[in-house]
Amino acid sequence: MKQRREGFRPATYVLFLAVTAAALVLCVCLGSVSLPLKDTLRTLVRAALGLAQDARSLAPSIVVPVRLPRVLCVAAVGAALSLCGAAMQGLLKNPLADGSTMGVSSGASLGAIIALAFGVSVPGLPFAGTTVLAILFAFGSLLLILGVAYRLDSSLSTNTIILLGVIFSMFASSVSSFIITFAGERVKTIMFWTLGSLQGSSYQNAAVLYVTLAVCGAILLAHGRELNAFAVGEDNARNIGVYVRRVKLTVLICVSVLIGVCVSVSGTIGFVGLVTPHMLRRLTGPNHRRLLPASVFGGAVFLMLADLLARTVLSPRELPIGVVTSFVGSIVFVYIFFRSRGR
Amino acid sequence: MSMLQVSDLSVSYGGSRILDGVSFSVEAGQWLMIIGPNGAGKTTVINAVSQGAPYTGTVLFEGTDVKTMKSRELARCVGVLTQNHYVGYGFTVEEVIRLGSYAHRPGLFEKGRDDSEARVADAVEKTGMERFLKQSVLTLSGGELQRAFLAQLFVQDPRMLLLDEPTNHLDLIYQKQVFALVRKWMDDTGGAVISVVHDLSLARAYGTHALLMKHGRTVDFGPIGDVMTPENINGVYGMDVYDWMRTMYGQWVQE
Numbered sequence: 001m002k003q004r005r006e007g008f009r010p011a012t013y014v015l016f017l018a019v020t021a022a023a024l025v026l027c028v029c030l031g032s033v034s035l036p037l038k039d040t041l042r043t044l045v046r047a048a049l050g051l052a053q054d055a056r057s058l059a060p061s062i063v064v065p066v067r068l069p070r071v072l073c074v075a076a077v078g079a080a081l082s083l084c085g086a087a088m089q090g091l092l093k094n095p096l097a098d099g100s101t102m103g104v105s106s107g108a109s110l111g112a113i114i115a116l117a118f119g120v121s122v123p124g125l126p127f128a129g130t131t132v133l134a135i136l137f138a139f140g141s142l143l144l145i146l147g148v149a150y151r152l153d154s155s156l157s158t159n160t161i162i163l164l165g166v167i168f169s170m171f172a173s174s175v176s177s178f179i180i181t182f183a184g185e186r187v188k189t190i191m192f193w194t195l196g197s198l199q200g201s202s203y204q205n206a207a208v209l210y211v212t213l214a215v216c217g218a219i220l221l222a223h224g225r226e227l228n229a230f231a232v233g234e235d236n237a238r239n240i241g242v243y244v245r246r247v248k249l250t251v252l253i254c255v256s257v258l259i260g261v262c263v264s265v266s267g268t269i270g271f272v273g274l275v276t277p278h279m280l281r282r283l284t285g286p287n288h289r290r291l292l293p294a295s296v297f298g299g300a301v302f303l304m305l306a307d308l309l310a311r312t313v314l315s316p317r318e319l320p321i322g323v324v325t326s327f328v329g330s331i332v333f334v335y336i337f338f339r340s341r342g343r
Numbered sequence: 344m345s346m347l348q349v350s351d352l353s354v355s356y357g358g359s360r361i362l363d364g365v366s367f368s369v370e371a372g373q374w375l376m377i378i379g380p381n382g383a384g385k386t387t388v389i390n391a392v393s394q395g396a397p398y399t400g401t402v403l404f405e406g407t408d409v410k411t412m413k414s415r416e417l418a419r420c421v422g423v424l425t426q427n428h429y430v431g432y433g434f435t436v437e438e439v440i441r442l443g444s445y446a447h448r449p450g451l452f453e454k455g456r457d458d459s460e461a462r463v464a465d466a467v468e469k470t471g472m473e474r475f476l477k478q479s480v481l482t483l484s485g486g487e488l489q490r491a492f493l494a495q496l497f498v499q500d501p502r503m504l505l506l507d508e509p510t511n512h513l514d515l516i517y518q519k520q521v522f523a524l525v526r527k528w529m530d531d532t533g534g535a536v537i538s539v540v541h542d543l544s545l546a547r548a549y550g551t552h553a554l555l556m557k558h559g560r561t562v563d564f565g566p567i568g569d570v571m572t573p574e575n576i577n578g579v580y581g582m583d584v585y586d587w588m589r590t591m592y593g594q595w596v597q598e
Contacts, residue, residue, distance in 0.1 A: 090431075090432075093431035093432075094431070095431075095432075154397070225442075225445060225448075228434070228438070228442060229442055229445065231430075231431045231432050231434070232430050232431065232434060232439060232442060233428065233429065233430060233431070235395065235423075235425060236425075236428070236442070236492075236495075238393070238394070238395060238414070239393065239395075239418065239422065239423040239425075239499075240418055240442055240443060240445045240446060240495070240499055241414045241415040241416075241417065241418030241419070241445050241446030241499075242414060242445060243413070243414040243415075244414070281432070285433070285434075285435070286431075286432035286433055286434050287434065287438055
């Protein structure tokens with residue numbers, strides 16, 4: 001019997017990279033001021049090689065300091081959220097799970113809202129207080145949820161984790177709402193941030209995102225087989241020899257770190273982690289050896305295009321990216337749901 | 344040394360004792376039937392032995408405490424087939440069957456090669472799943488799904504099978520197929536089987552030994568003929584089981 005290759009062939013990865021690169025260039029070209037493709041490419045190549053830019057061209061002043069760091073951040077956030085969604089849907093055997101199911105996303109949001117509302121800043125650190133508090137709260141939420149889950153049920157069962165995650169999300173949201181109520185003139189900033197925004201993203205943000213994605217993403221991708229076993233059934237995973245508790249903890253920690261970093265940079269962006277793996281599962285099948293890498297590239301492309309829409313649809317005004325992802329995502333989700341039911 | 348030696352096995356959930364000091368042993372080539380009425384703790388024995396439930400007491404596999412074994416090592420010793428399977432996504436039958444090789448794959452930092460390819464072909468052939476391989480498991484009937492998971496278990500290649508009511512909800516054809524496949528596996532490998540069954544006729548037909556349980560305790564354990572006596576069976580079930588069986592099967596003989 002011939003064994004079917006589980007993962008993608010190298011050529012498929014080349015194709016994914018090409019599509020992602022094309023989407024990146026497109027998103028750098030287009031915006032409130034659209035730039036010619038040739039100028040954009042020349043600027044990107046010169047920036048990559050460290051060469052001096054053409055002073056007569058408009059492109060370098062837009063591409064290098066503004067668009068490129070933003071699009072790079074958008075791509076990383078999309079890739080991370082989508083990867084987290086795919087991993088959580090497999091781990092919890094629940095197609096409605098995503099990175100926020102654990103409650104970590106709400107925890108990170110709470111941290112960031114506290115930083116924005118009270119103007120928390122961390123002296124001596126290159127990143128704003130929002131980033132630091134979001135990551136700290138994401139970790140704190142994870143520890144709290146897992147700690148309580150372990151006290152209730154030492155096997156860390158899926159139902160316990162989902163239930164505690166939902167309850168914690170509600171708690172964190174209510175505290176966030178309470179703070180927003182008394183935030184005074186900062187309300188607008190907070191509200192815009194809670195809907196997700198990557199305005200003003202820097203290369204430092206991008207560096208943090210890509211380093212986190214490289215480490216946590218690699219660990220998640222290495223757990224494709226284990227996630228397949230969980231998606232078939234947790235008991236089955238245990239029976240075939242998966243170290244259930246260790247794998248569960250590893251995946252949850254990686255997802256929490258990724259979500260914490262993403263939320264700190266971009267705010268809460270809904271639906272990417274839920275919808276992108278659903279769309280991709282129709283192409284790749286449920287096997288996580290294909291679904292996880294496809295989610296990385298698919299999530300990056302999806303969010304870059306959503307961000308492009310957010311920047312251009314009401315130009316020069318900009319929509320929060322979360323509005324676009326939730327709007328597009330919900331329509332796509334309903335379409336997929338009806339298609340899968342054969343209607 | 345017994346293949347499996349279980350001593351003073353006790354399990355409690357939420358303050359209530361589900362298993363209370365159960366002891367038994369299984370040798371290679373034996374098929375132990377765990378029988379008893381509902382709530383006797385039969386499935387809990389399977390869960391505890393396979394490390395799916397916390398317990399006190401000792402479970403030794405060929406002299407090694409299974410609590411000290413790594414997950415993959417345990418899976419190479421003991422394989423479990425449950426009665427219900429709810430697969431979350433539309434994996435192909437082949438993907439589900441191949442998952443059985445997980446315990447034989449070297450870990451990230453381990454040397455060695457996965458040698459399960461021949462076993463996959465053999466398991467697929469034995470269980471008659473060739474024509475279903477590319478099909479989604481979500482489209483299979485209960486019996487076909489059970490055969491797919493049995494094939495996964497054969498790929499896992501454990502030394503002992505733990506079957507928890509493996510033919511529950513299955514029609515007669517599938518019941519016969521599953522039990523015949525397990526018997527053949529025993530004959531081919533010399534392994535041992537422990538199964539929980541409700542059908543006493545199946546227990547009598549396939550078992551070599553029996554563990555009779557009631558209210559989480561052992562009523563009797565030993566060769567099947569010694570355990571499945573009218574006194575034991577009628578006492579445990581609280582009714583004249585033999586008379587009931589004679590009435591039921593007598594109708595077939597008369598016709």
